[in-house]
Amino acid sequence: MAGYAGKMLKVNLDREEIVKEVTPTDLTEKYLGGAGLGAYLLYHHVPPEVKADSPENCVIVAAGPLSGTIMPCSGRLSVTVLSPVTGIFADSNSGGDFTPELKFAGYDLLMITGKAKRPVYLWIDGEKVELRDAKHLMGKDTWEVDELLRKELGDWRIKTALVGPAAQKGILYGCLVINKYRTCGKTGVGSALAQKNMLGIAVRGRKGISIHDPSSFEKQCDKILASMKSSAGYPSYSVLGTYGVSDVYQETGRMPWKNHQEAIVPQELFKNIGSDNFVKNFKVRDVACFNCPVHCSHWFEIKEGRYAGEKGEKPELVASMVAVLAGITDLGMICHYQNECNRYGIDMMECGNTLALAFEAYDRGLITLKETDGIPLEWGNIDSFEKVFEKIANFEGFGKVLGLGVKRTAEWIGKGAERFAIEVKGYGMSLVEIRNAPHWGLAFATASRGGDHLKALPFVVGNDLEMFRDLFGDQPPEELTSLLEINGKGKMVAWFENYNAAIDSLGLCKLAYKVGWIHPMDLAPALSSATGISYDFKKLLECGERICNVEKAFNARLGLTRKDDTVPVRFLEEPIAAGPRKGEHLGSVLPRMLDDYYEARGWDKETGLPTRAKLESLGLKEIADELESMGRLAKS
């Protein structure tokens, strides 16, 4: 099998049994791999009556056909599961070099079911795969465990995916940490594994991935590499990574200041956390994921102040936005927070959203020192932030509430706290203002895993007009790429969801494979020459659409409808208080964009449910039948 490794592993933790199977080629042609195969397998193995913390929940860890190949940025990992936080569809994606190693070991994916009677970790050493005792790893931070495992198993080249101590203790939004500094961050995939008593996976491989037509594949990869490096966004992104976006947010009024009460940071405070300060005083050098020419990560070292001596990798935009959410503008604290979240295995975003909610509740007097274990949750108070974070990391005291996520914390607090819980479908949002960026608002509303911008990632503003004309001829590209134009955005978001589903299923990095960085038409020839299976761009997009429909069907089966495709009340009803887009909110435009979106998707506008016509056109008749029998299919 070219491109693919050809084998998969089924791990049954109830019986501590591991079975090797052949990777099914009929499925891979329709779902590609990665997130796509994950969605298909989750749909067919986790029926609606199964709860997330039940042993019947299934964790799918999947590489794509291009993972580990010379295709640029081929190191991404996808994990799919029923989320312990939301109880709906979830998948999470990470950078690093775990999936290449999985492919070199000879496997395309792992399916993990059941619950072990003792704490275990999975050790994949090529042909030899076993579950090993993990008792001695419990409670230790992921950096320590990564080193312990590599020593214990006797090879510095081992790659690890670890569940941190916070998830082991019981928080619901535990992430899966890849080689210390990358994570499958969102939706609590780490917690799902912790609930199965599985503390991580270590892998080492020595085989190669065979390529169907090596010289043609090489040409395609070189072409894509050249177009990435010459794209307009490359110079700044390769130096600043996502961190550079914070400057843009401040300029365009998209900051989540104090739990999104305001959209800009007071200017005199902003320079502490701007990219200038970061590059001059914190960044030491660039670091990259597997086979990536963008190297958007940076090694930082803190020279002075409260966190002097701290070192680590890649403070993301997210980390600085979490600080902003709590009214904090200290760059040292941001870097430290990132490190701590990686060490304890905590999703930075959900933790940030939950803490911001708590800070606002405290500010409004809905909770007092009595509830917060004596910690004054005042805006901008770094001491308090650190203390309450520790409560979450150890799942103790107030941390036992906060560790359950923003939605449950709001419910626990009550007294109207739900009105400022920044979540969609039960998961915290990605820390950005959306009232002045309608299509991003739509992306958040429709994302299958809730609270998320990455499912769609609709980078249209300022994009390549020529390319947009090529791809979407029917509407003027100037209109499509304008921030405030509503027309056509529904169709755009649907298209981007399909496109990015395909990227996530191939094992590639969607931040590097943005439309405009590469021409999407170049993808299919590369995939075809790698695998020997014939794809054109239409077929590839159709795979993406099929994957999105399976995710939608999974949620529809659980009872989600149009009413769940929405955004927090704060964005729907409260106008932005200050900044370049003062006065705007999404309430007036979201319904119209949703209508357009459902129409583009071929789903029912009134209910938001999938239709038989659309599902059958994608070869999903079985799913249409099942949804119909449950009353969850749109009535035609």
Added chain:
Amino acid sequence: MGSKVLAVDMNLCTGCRSCELRCAFKHHQECNPSHSRLRVVKFDRSGIAVPLFCLQCEEAFCQEICPTKAIQRDTKTGALTLNENKCVRCRACTMACPFLGLQILSDRKVVKCDLCEGEPYCVKYCETGALKFIEAEDAGIQRAYPLAEKFARPYLKRE
């Protein structure tokens, strides 16, 4: 004889391992860093990555120890090349080399860097220029400027 050598600037290496991948792909048409003639070791507590490769010694331990004289100098590139047909796979060279310049593949074949006939692929695909193919005399002196810049920084700021 070729006067260029492979050199690395560790401050520029991002640990991406494209060099490993492309080396293996060029020589074996498959994606397998285990078949690469160079290896990248990461020190992830310090954010440093170090590529290791054959240093093409003038007086080479591997050449001296080889019982079949399979390792010979290519006069055009200056590279020590391993003749597969003469190699008996005793692996003595891999034990003698202090620099991990030779590797053993999964079929016990021994391989080493041959500088790709004078146009090293690893250098071609090193995005940051951490890996260079430069005149031997320049190999060390490349570091002078960035090093001096560090000392000069307090003075440069005043301009």
